[in-house]
Amino acid sequence: MKSLDTETIADLKATLEDALAIHEPTTDDLYELATALGQAVRGVRFGGAAELASLVARARAILAGESPLVILAALNEDAMLGRLESELEDEEVHPVTLFATLIDLDDHAAAAAALGHPEAARALLADAITLLQVHAPTAARTRTWASRHLEARVPSDDVAHAFWAAAAAAQPDEALVAEPVLPAVAAWLAAQAAPAPTGRVLTFPIRHPTAVRADWKMAAADGQPALPETYVLESDPGQRWQLVLERPQAHWELVCYADPGATFAFEARVGDVVLEVKDDGLGRRAVVLVGDDTPVQVAVGEVVVAWRWPEVEA
Amino acid sequence: MWPITLPNGWRLRTMDARQRSVHVRRHLLNAPEKWHEISSLSRSVLRTHRENLEAQGCHCGPSAEVHDAPGAPGHAEALELFVRDYQPIAFIALSDALEVPQVWAAFEEEERSFYVVTPDHLVVVCAGREVLSWRTAYRLTGDHRRRARPEIIHQRHLRALKYTKALARSAPGGPS
Numbered sequence: 001m002k003s004l005d006t007e008t009i010a011d012l013k014a015t016l017e018d019a020l021a022i023h024e025p026t027t028d029d030l031y032e033l034a035t036a037l038g039q040a041v042r043g044v045r046f047g048g049a050a051e052l053a054s055l056v057a058r059a060r061a062i063l064a065g066e067s068p069l070v071i072l073a074a075l076n077e078d079a080m081l082g083r084l085e086s087e088l089e090d091e092e093v094h095p096v097t098l099f100a101t102l103i104d105l106d107d108h109a110a111a112a113a114a115l116g117h118p119e120a121a122r123a124l125l126a127d128a129i130t131l132l133q134v135h136a137p138t139a140a141r142t143r144t145w146a147s148r149h150l151e152a153r154v155p156s157d158d159v160a161h162a163f164w165a166a167a168a169a170a171q172p173d174e175a176l177v178a179e180p181v182l183p184a185v186a187a188w189l190a191a192q193a194a195p196a197p198t199g200r201v202l203t204f205p206i207r208h209p210t211a212v213r214a215d216w217k218m219a220a221a222d223g224q225p226a227l228p229e230t231y232v233l234e235s236d237p238g239q240r241w242q243l244v245l246e247r248p249q250a251h252w253e254l255v256c257y258a259d260p261g262a263t264f265a266f267e268a269r270v271g272d273v274v275l276e277v278k279d280d281g282l283g284r285r286a287v288v289l290v291g292d293d294t295p296v297q298v299a300v301g302e303v304v305v306a307w308r309w310p311e312v313e314a
Numbered sequence: 315m316w317p318i319t320l321p322n323g324w325r326l327r328t329m330d331a332r333q334r335s336v337h338v339r340r341h342l343l344n345a346p347e348k349w350h351e352i353s354s355l356s357r358s359v360l361r362t363h364r365e366n367l368e369a370q371g372c373h374c375g376p377s378a379e380v381h382d383a384p385g386a387p388g389h390a391e392a393l394e395l396f397v398r399d400y401q402p403i404a405f406i407a408l409s410d411a412l413e414v415p416q417v418w419a420a421f422e423e424e425e426r427s428f429y430v431v432t433p434d435h436l437v438v439v440c441a442g443r444e445v446l447s448w449r450t451a452y453r454l455t456g457d458h459r460r461r462a463r464p465e466i467i468h469q470r471h472l473r474a475l476k477y478t479k480a481l482a483r484s485a486p487g488g489p490s
Contacts, residue, residue, distance in 0.1 A: 007480060015473065028462050073460070080458040086376065092450055094439045096419065096429045100474035104458065141423060145481045152481075 003047040008153065012040045016055045020062070030066055031074035031111065033059055038110025045155050068115035075108050077124050084128055088135035095139040102146065102167055109160040118159045125163045132166040143168055267299045315405065317445070320428060321412055322420050326446045328401065332380065335392040337450055339367060339378035342400045343392075346375075347453040352434045353399050363395060404451040407432045408440075416472065419479045431471050435464065 004012075019033040037059040040052045063071070084101050087093045105128055112121035137143055146167035154161050268275040297304060318326040329337065342349050343364040350357035364374045371383035372392065383389075411417045411430040418430045427441040435454040440446040456467040 011473075011477070018469075026461070028459065028466065031459075031462075032466060074462070076458050076460050083455075083458050090376070092439075094427065094429050094437070095421075096431075096475055096478050097437060097454075097471075099478050100471050103474045103477070104470065141421065141482070145478055148481045149477075 004043050004153070009043065009051065012036075012043050013052060013055060016040050016052065016059060020055065020058055025062075027071060028074050030063065030071050034063060034068075034071050034111035034115055035107035037063065038107065038112070038114035041114045042110050042153065042155065042158060045158075046153060063115065068112075068117050069120065071115065072108070072112055072117065072120050075104075080105065080108070080124065081127050081131065085131050085135065088131060088137060095137075095141040095145070098137060098139070098142050099145050102142075102164075105163065106149075106160050109158075109163065113159050121159060125160060129163055129166040132163075137167065265299065269297050318405075318408060318412075320420065320446075321415075324420065324426060324428065324446055326408070326428065326440050326448065329396075329448045329450075333449075334396045334400075335372070335389045336378050336380045336382075338392040338396045338400050339372060339374045339382075340376065341450065341452045342395060343367065343374040344376070346455050346457065348455075349399075349403075349453060352403060352436065352453075355395075355399055363391065367391060400451065403436070404438050404448060407436050407438050407451070408448075411438070416476065419475055419482075421482060429475070431468070431475055433468060435468055435471075437471075 016033075016036040019029070019036040022029045022033075025033065037056060040056050040059070044050065044052055044056065080101075084105070087098045087101055105124065109118075109121040109125055112118050137146075146164055150161070150164040150168050154164050266277060268277065316326070316328045320326055341347055342353070343360060345361070345364070349355075350360055353360070355363075367388040368374055370386040370388040372386055372388035373379065373382050408430060411432060417432065418428065421427045421429070425441055425443050426446055427439065428446055429440075430436075430438040431454070432438070436451060437454060438451045439449045441449050454467055454471055456462045456464065459467065
């Protein structure tokens with residue numbers, strides 16, 4: 001039989017003691033007490049946490065005179081689901097923040113079960129599972145933590161078991177990253193640039209190469225979500241400018257950055273055409289098409305960087 | 315000032331220049347994050363900046379993107395806010411947090427990351443492969459709890475942080 005480790009038991013005990021220590025609790029304090037009770041009860045069911053029994057009894061005595069559904073209403077379910085969805089969609093959100101939200105949902109389910117109303121959490125958990133399946137957690141770390149939490153704390157018959165199983169199993173939807181790739185560009189990048197951060201070769205889908213576009217955006221999807229936002233191709237030893245591939249959202253762009261307010265000349269051209277250079281407050285930039293076989297030249301002061309993309313098919 | 319040396323020896327530099335405008339607009343000027351509670355700028359001043367930038371096509375809040383309104387003077391305004399407010403707040407939060415192991419965690423997998431949550435609900439995230447960069451700072455909101463006291467939201471997040479450290483501890487590259 002599985003059992004909780006001593007650190008987990010100590011945490012459950014401390015959380016429950018904190019919640020019990022509040023005099024004249026508000027509804028929200030009672031909600032906190034219910035979540036602490038729920039996790040402790042689950043711990044007792046999981047095994048090895050008999051020392052929590054007296055605290056559980058005290059918590060039950062306090063909550064016995066309260067309306068379970070009023071207490072559970074302390075959580076705004078719509079806002080909770082909205083929060084989960086936005087965090088699942090936002091690659092910027094750190095795994096700890098996302099995991100804290102998953103814990104909030106888990107606490108609610110544990111409280112509902114401890115208050116004798118597990119059905120009160122079922123709809124919320126079902127909606128959360130759907131979100132996890134549609135917007136898989138982007139961080140492998142979140143999935144790993146969910147898997148360990150499931151293994152170490154959640155009984156198989158618990159109302160939240162399927163929820164944590166969904167969080168642990170969630171994978172990116174492969175259909176969203178299926179795009180044709182251009183081996184020639186990938187090979188060029190592999191030859192020109194420093195080793196890719198993940199040790200893999202970058203590949204890019206090219207849809208409609210055109211001779212010159214001042215406002216170019218690469219088609220979406222590279223299939224390598226672990227890559228960083230910025231990938232430096234060339235840079236000035238003096239750090240005054242960089243030529244980078246960057247992925248602000250789902251697409252890639254090739255951009256030249258230079259120091260804001262720099263006094264040296266800055267020019268980018270494709271073939272004979274001088275590209276528009278904009279100073280957007282972050283630096284001077286000229287956006288250049290990736291995949292065009294016309295020579296590209298960037299001049300910064302005395303330094304000239306030129307290259308030619310491999311020939312591509314439209 | 316920067317770079318900061320973290321307790322585990324990792325070096326931390328400030329935010330990449332091209333990310334500054336978008337993070338100021340996405341977080342400092344995102345009303346639900348209530349930065350006026352910890353900022354030297356009042357709610358009305360922040361709202362005025364937000365309205366000014368929005369009028370120029372520099373979106374604020376969750377929809378803010380790096381490439382909003384290229385060349386708009388609003389980016390310079392956002393960068394001024396970065397220097398005056400956003401960066402100092404994050405820097406002080408980071409500096410203070412280093413003294414208190416309970417409020418930060420360091421993780422190392424495909425890349426390193428350093429995560430801080432402060433008593434005034436500010437989350438500061440840093441990441442990188444060798445030298446870390448400050449990636450973002452955002453304030454936690456308690457909008458999913460109808461009447462939760464701010465300290466409850468903070469305590470819950472601290473518990474989650476502690477728990478994730480425990481979950482990761484046994485894994486290769488776990489938190490330090």
